[in-house]
Amino acid sequence: MGFQVTIPEGSPFTLHNIPFGVISTDANPEPHCATAIGDYALDLPSYFHSKASDDKCFAPLSCEAIHDIFNQPSLNAFAALPSATRTAIRAHLIDAIQNSTVPGLCLISLFRVRMHLPMRIGGYSDFFCSLEHCQNCSSMTGGVAPNFFHAPSVYNGRVSSIIPSPQPVRRPKGVTYDTGKGSGNPVYGASKKLDFELEMGYFVSEPIAHGETMSIDDAREHIFGFVLLNDWSSRDIQAFEMNPLGPFHSKGFGTSISPWVVTLDALAPFACEPKHDHSAVEFEHLRWKEREVGTFDVELTASLVREQKRYQVTKSNLRWLYWSPYQQLAHHASAGCGLGTGDLLGSGTISGEREGELGCLFEATQGGEKPIRFEDGTSLGYLEDHDEVVLEGWCGEGEARIGFGECTGVLLPASK
Amino acid sequence: MGFQVTIPEGSPFTLHNIPFGVISTDANPEPHCATAIGDYALDLPSYFHSKASDDKCFAPLSCEAIHDIFNQPSLNAFAALPSATRTAIRAHLIDAIQNSTVPGLCLISLFRVRMHLPMRIGGYSDFFCSLEHCQNCSSMTGGVAPNFFHAPSVYNGRVSSIIPSPQPVRRPKGVTYDTGKGSGNPVYGASKKLDFELEMGYFVSEPIAHGETMSIDDAREHIFGFVLLNDWSSRDIQAFEMNPLGPFHSKGFGTSISPWVVTLDALAPFACEPKHDHSAVEFEHLRWKEREVGTFDVELTASLVREQKRYQVTKSNLRWLYWSPYQQLAHHASAGCGLGTGDLLGSGTISGEREGELGCLFEATQGGEKPIRFEDGTSLGYLEDHDEVVLEGWCGEGEARIGFGECTGVLLPASK
Structure with a gap:
């Protein structure tokens, strides 16, 4: 018998949700995949490792194979599975949480996890x-x-700009017109807009x-x-650079x-x-x-x-x-x-x-x-x-x- | 004693060049790093493997470490080395080619190699x-x-558009105005420009x-x-999409x-x-x-x-x-x-x-x-x-x- 998760009123992460993300903790500092339920992250490599002897799992995938898919610093391998397999894994997780068959060791307070970018983003x-x-x-x-x-x-957009919440964003410097609009004298400095x-x-x-x-x-x-x-935007840099190539520096400093x-x-x-x-x-x-x-x-x-x-x-x-x-x-x-x-x-x-x-x-x-x-x-x-x-x-x-x-x-x- | 390379008249790949790239061959289908000299690719993992017992190599890097850096499907690990180390490795290769100390087995006719993208490109x-x-x-x-x-x-630009020469490019379909210019009736079809x-x-x-x-x-x-x-460009798609966000589909189908x-x-x-x-x-x-x-x-x-x-x-x-x-x-x-x-x-x-x-x-x-x-x-x-x-x-x-x-x-x- 595992742990019984109580989902607090107002939690975004109910049994109807089961979102996927990438976490790390002090105990396991290598980023790996998880789902969120109530105030907990459910460590997915740990969970599927605990089930590794169950070779039926999600045929043709063994639990060990699913462990390997989740024991990675991005959700890319999981997202690349056929949608029916992902749907079945999500349904299984809902069932396991509902029936309290998730070992307590696999559940970590959300206050103790660091969140990473969920995907390895190519474009x-x-x-x-x-x-x-x-x-x-x-x-x-x-x-x-x-x-x-x-x-x-x-x-x-620029992939290097993408950061996971709650990472802070720094106000960029850049070239703007001194008016802050589309004409004027060009100046370089901290964005004012x-x-x-x-x-x-x-x-x-x-x-x-x-x-x-x-x-x-x-x-x-x-x-x-x-x-x-959140597509953080600098409107004075944008006014300078927008014509004719579109936004570049005005967006490239941070996207949460x-x-x-x-x-x-x-x-x-x-x-x-x-x-x-x-x-x-x-x-x-x-x-x-x-x-x-x-x-x-x-x-x-x-x-x-x-x-x-x-x-x-x-x-x-x-x-x-x-x-x-x-x-x-x-x-x-x-x-x-x-x-x-x-x-x-x-x-x-x-x-x-x-x-x-x-x-x-x-x-x-x-x-x-x-x-x-x-x-x-x-x-x-x-x-x-x-x-x-x-x-x-x-x-x-x-x-x-x-x-x-x-x-x-x-x-x-x-x-x- | 190794192989003596003769550099044909008119070759871009003289001893003054020593460019870096990523190749594969029928015998070694896993992409790995090489340099080009005359009509040959010099297989760099093979070369540094042949020198692996020479532990002086490029201190603090052993030849085995350099083998590992080149035995990858991109030049990223090599490019991330300090520039002085890269300069020293290039000088060593020039010296080895000049003094015919490169084993013949490390040299492959350029006609026998497939070229890959040289880098893993993030942006x-x-x-x-x-x-x-x-x-x-x-x-x-x-x-x-x-x-x-x-x-x-x-x-x-779009990273997925980047392809290595001589890969062909397909004429894209896209939305254009029927005039091929910046106004007219929008149509979807093969680019005409x-x-x-x-x-x-x-x-x-x-x-x-x-x-x-x-x-x-x-x-x-x-x-x-x-x-x-070569930034292949579709001028009729570009005329449709350029205002206000700049080029997108007009460039995204291929960049050689x-x-x-x-x-x-x-x-x-x-x-x-x-x-x-x-x-x-x-x-x-x-x-x-x-x-x-x-x-x-x-x-x-x-x-x-x-x-x-x-x-x-x-x-x-x-x-x-x-x-x-x-x-x-x-x-x-x-x-x-x-x-x-x-x-x-x-x-x-x-x-x-x-x-x-x-x-x-x-x-x-x-x-x-x-x-x-x-x-x-x-x-x-x-x-x-x-x-x-x-x-x-x-x-x-x-x-x-x-x-x-x-x-x-x-x-x-x-x-x-």
Whole structure:
């Protein structure tokens, strides 16, 4: 008989979730795979080692083989398994936790674990797919480009920028115009317009070979799961560099992700219809077959923590995107660039129509001109040193509710 | 006594070169490191294995340790060694070849080796730093942006696009306007405006940590070596997607590099002054201390092979860039994005001022409007299926001459 896990009220990591991540501890400092349940990390190599004599396991895989897959510093080997095998392993873990057959030694308090990047990431692309965000940012991007309505817009990000929550981010130095806008005298120094962007990210499971494309009907087979993503952005560096090549240094200094990957299996009950009706989409490769489950209902918030006080800045929802993650992935694959297991795709900032639903400060403060005033008088224009930004994501209500955990990071002052 | 290598007249791989690459053969199908000399690849794990009893080797490294460093499918471990150690190993190899102490078994005809990507590449960035190219492309980019003159312009490329010469490239499908230009009716299909770009690429040796910057005086310590790079480009996809996020699918389907990395040691005799005098550069991090050796004199050509006939399309020179590789690297590092061993940076297309010196067909044919006519009447607008593009690069004259070998690739028809 193993340990009986009690799941505290309000935990994102219920039996309906079973997210996957990479942890290390003082006792086992080599990063390895785990799942989260309540206030615990379940050490997966330990667990499958404890079952190693059970050779039935997940035929054709022995428990020892599964131990080896999880005893690695990334989830790539697990994500590369057929989705049916991953589904069976997740179902097994739910069963084992529910029936208290997990040895107590495999469960470690979440307070004792360090979180690492969950995947070995070969490529990172970030989309620009929220119509409201695009409209609100049009002063920086020169208006909503006509191409926005034909296909998902996307640029390559920098893999080295990706860090796991709660690692802090340092305010970058860079070249800007002294006006902080798109013209003026160029200066090099610490960015003065530091922003966050409320996004989700998702990881590729089954790869798409270089030169091959993917049918949107198969998109589910190629997505391992979702995380929260904060695309920290420097608006003054961006204003300098944006034309003609797009964002580079303005994004490359830090991109935070929540460390637990919530699988498509866990998200399946929250599949829903996208907010935007563009069923008349021109291109076959972007056309949903099942519009009613074309995206997911994930409630998102971004909050500011300043001097130990927490202020909600925005709320949003994944389903508000104009182009869904399935459409994004299909478009990404449509020109044969190839996608590997562990590649990360960012949804792009997700904004709604109203005040309090804008996914970054550039939008919410009209380029820093109109700071947000909270009830206690605190004012938020762009971010100040030592500000912390916390993203959260939740699906569903009551018993069935699942969450992503926090994606958080403190903004450190620029280096001397 | 070992084998005496005769170096044929016109070989790029003389004793002054000693480039590094990754090969496999039928007899040893696991990719591993080699150097090229004349018409041979010198198998480096075999060579250092043959010397394993010589424990002096390169203190503190034993020959066995160096064997292990080279017995890998990438040059990353070698490139991560201190530059003085790499220099000593190169000098030792020159000495061993010159004195015929290399066992014949370690030398394999270049006709018998398969070439692989030389490095495990974590990030790929491509610059836009030739003033002439920028001016000639201004119709696509909306004019020369003022930021061009203040700092090197750069965007993130896609690592999965990078392939070693002579691997073929497939014409991509993608979304374009039916006009092939920046407006019209969007259509999805095979690109009709397939172009090459004549560039060089260079690999990072000593990493720069996330959040750190680099002084331009230290740039040499962070560059492992150079290759030729063909940034295959689809101009009709680019015209669709360029605004506002920059190039993505138009570049992501294939980027060819020459497979032998020519080290900074080999290039040192060809250090020279850049063509463009912008010593009044505003930013400390871009200011040369030694302008007279601020770049390298590498003569470049791009040729078309069609129906077994070869036509020189353009000639160019690395030193014609407005921003040198050292300045590019310093600017890349200036915002703390971090650079890892094996990261690849593309110089950007290198054009000169005259006809016959333009680095891509978009420039040389004025957007496809004025095809090039060769003497035999052959006409070249954009590339046709089965066209081959061959880049070459050479430094110096006579005995001291070294070359990069070819960067070549055939354009395959789009998939059905």
